[in-house]
Amino acid sequence: MKSRVQKLAVRLRLALRQNRAAIVFVLVWLSLNAVVFARAFRMKAVDGALVAACITKMPGGWPGVYQVFTEVVVFGVVASVVLTNVTRKYRPEETCRELASRSRGHVVVVGWSNLGSRIWELTTAAGKIAVVVEENGALVAPLVRDEEPVVIGSVRERGVLEAAGVARARVVVIATDDLEAAAVACRLVRELNADCELVVRCADDDVGSLLARTYRARALSTSRLAGSFVQAHAVKLRAKKVVVFGKNNVGARAAEALLEKRIAVTHVDATSDPAEIAAAGVAEADLVVLCDDDLGDNLVRVDRIRDLNKRARIVCRAFHEDAAEILTRSPFDCIVLSTSRYAADSLARSGVFRDVGIDEPEARPKRQLAAVG
Numbered sequence: 331m332k333s334r335v336q337k338l339a340v341r342l343r344l345a346l347r348q349n350r351a352a353i354v355f356v357l358v359w360l361s362l363n364a365v366v367f368a369r370a371f372r373m374k375a376v377d378g379a380l381v382a383a384c385i386t387k388m389p390g391g392w393p394g395v396y397q398v399f400t401e402v403v404v405f406g407v408v409a410s411v412v413l414t415n416v417t418r419k420y421r422p423e424e425t426c427r428e429l430a431s432r433s434r435g436h437v438v439v440v441g442w443s444n445l446g447s448r449i450w451e452l453t454t455a456a457g458k459i460a461v462v463v464e465e466n467g468a469l470v471a472p473l474v475r476d477e478e479p480v481v482i483g484s485v486r487e488r489g490v491l492e493a494a495g496v497a498r499a500r501v502v503v504i505a506t507d508d509l510e511a512a513a514v515a516c517r518l519v520r521e522l523n524a525d526c527e528l529v530v531r532c533a534d535d536d537v538g539s540l541l542a543r544t545y546r547a548r549a550l551s552t553s554r555l556a557g558s559f560v561q562a563h564a565v566k567l568r569a570k571k572v573v574v575f576g577k578n579n580v581g582a583r584a585a586e587a588l589l590e591k592r593i594a595v596t597h598v599d600a601t602s603d604p605a606e607i608a609a610a611g612v613a614e615a616d617l618v619v620l621c622d623d624d625l626g627d628n629l630v631r632v633d634r635i636r637d638l639n640k641r642a643r644i645v646c647r648a649f650h651e652d653a654a655e656i657l658t659r660s661p662f663d664c665i666v667l668s669t670s671r672y673a674a675d676s677l678a679r680s681g682v683f684r685d686v687g688i689d690e691p692e693a694r695p696k697r698q699l700a701a702v703g
Contacts, residue, residue, distance in 0.1 A: 356405075363396065422474050423467070423482060430461040430479040433495040437461070437686055440485050440515050441506030442469045444649060444670035445531055445552060449503050452674045456688045461494045485515040488522075497522045500685040503677075504530040509537065516545040527682050533579055548682065552669040555676055557583030559667055560619055560645055564593055567643055569616035575631065576600040576621025580647065580669060584619050602630045604637075613638045620646045625653040632662045 360382045368378030371393075380386040384397045384405075436459035439446045446462065453460035461479040464470045473480050483490035485506065496502060502519050504512045512530050519528055528547040532538035538549030557580070564572055574585050574597045585597040598610045600622045612618055612635050620628050628646050635644060646657050646664040657664040678688055 359400070363400075367393070422477055423480075425477050426474050426480040427482075427493055429477070430481050430494050433459050433461050433479055434498045435459075435500050435686060436479075436495065436498070437683065438463065438491075438494050438496055438499045438502040440491075440502065440504040441508075441511075441531075442466070443505050443507050443531075445550075445673055446503070446505035448668075448670040448674040449505060449677075452678060453683070453686070453688065456683075458683075458686050458688060461499075463490060463494045485511050485518075488518050491515070491518050491522060496526075499523060499526050501527045501683055502529070503682075504528070506531070509534070513537075513541060516541055516547060520545045527685065529677060529682060548677075550673060550677070551583075552673040553579035553583040555673050556580045556621075556647075556667060556669045557587035559672055560584040560617075561587035561591060563643070563645060563665060564588055564617050565591060567617055569593055569643075571611065571615050572596070572617045572619065573598070573610050573612055573615045574619045574621065575610070576619075576647075578621055581619070581621035584621065600627070600631075602627055602634070604634050607631065607634050608638055612642070615639060615642050618642050618644045620644065623647045623649050623653075625650070625656070628657070629662070632657070632664060636661060 360379070364375070364379040364382035366378075367373060367381045368375050371378075371381075373381070377386065381388055381393060381397075382400075384401050387397065388394060437449065437453045438461050439449045439453075440463045442462060442464040446464075450460045450462060459479065461481065462470055462473060463481045463483070463485055465482070465484045467474070467482045470480050470482065474482075479494075481490055481494045483493070485491065485504075496519055502523070504515050504519070506512050506515070509532065512532065516528065516530055519526070528545060529550055530538070530541050530545075530547045531550050531552065532541060533551050533553055535549075535551065535554070538551060541547055542549040560572075560574075561584075571594045572588050574581050574588070574595060577597070577599050581597060581600075585595045588595045596611050596615075598606070600620070601607060618635055618639075620631055622628065625648060628648070632644055632646060635642070644662075644664045645667050646662075647667050647669065648654050648657055649668060649670070654666040654668075656662065657666050677683065678690060681689070683689075
């Protein structure tokens with residue numbers, strides 16, 4: 331309810347701003363004529379104002395002509411202009427930006443990536459304010475349509491971050507995939523706000539460590555967290571042999587994390603070919619990890635893995651909840667991993683959002699485990 335009232339107030343302010351000239355003209359017209367009526371007919375100021383505003387009628391003569399002209403021309407034309415401006419010139423992006431600029435004690439999400447959307451989801455699910463900064467307006471079109479606090483613009487521009495209320499934010503999460511933009515954003519955020527909790531996504535450990543030291547930030551690697559997730563499950567299962575499919579960041583991190591625990595790992599390209607799946611040693615594996623997140627391909631891969639090995643546990647990466655629902659049920663029986671959601675939940679558990687009143691991620695159905703996405 332409070333959010334609706336706030337959005338309505340912002341729309342009203344924007345409408346007044348767009349129609350300043352018309353509103354000023356009407357006020358000046360009524361004020362001057364109120365003075366004329368009061369003096370010409372020796373009325374009280376209040377009575378003159380009522381006649382000028384056509385509330386008190388004076389038929390006949392000049393007052394009658396004036397009131398007809400005012401009602402038809404002044405009020406009619408001006409109302410038409412105002413209505414046209416409101417319907418044609420109204421831009422929801424302005425409402426979104428205005429809402430963002432008025433936010434206080436909020437979370438700023440820089441970059442509408444998978445991680446950015448999960449941070450926004452976590453924050454808003456807890457009833458807190460999240461302001462999104464994104465250069466590509468098409469990515470945040472649904473948020474703009476719903477008039478959520480959004481600023482469309484480059485994070486390399488100080489004015490964009492100022493519009494997002496970074497100076498008054500409690501937490502800023504730089505979730506963009508662009509490392510150069512992330513580095514610039516770190517500098518600008520610290521110039522605007524020396525005290526907020528700052529999290530920067532960075533796949534490169536060395537660069538992440540440098541940014542963390544320089545800007546008093548917390549470096550976050552979603553792929554590294556995914557590796558830790560896989561490692562924890564492998565240790566819990568007492569796995570002796572693991573096959574990792576997918577030569578991407580998540581696959582590389584998973585393989586590294588398993589080798590740290592001296593667990594035998596076979597790391598190969600993602601494939602749906604039955605012969606290649608068999609050649610990877612799936613039949614003897616205790617754990618199989620699928621690091622791509624294409625649901626169709628993964629369903630086929632899981633089915634073929636199950637043909638070769640019914641006892642192995644399978645960790646499968648996915649993003650959408652409906653994908654997780656399918657993968658966790660029989661006959662697939664997968665452990666679903668969402669790198670972005672797992673990262674967002676990990677940040678919440680580590681206390682990053684405590685200052686905005688979020689100590690733990692919102693509870694989710696047990697089937698979906700740590701993640702989806």
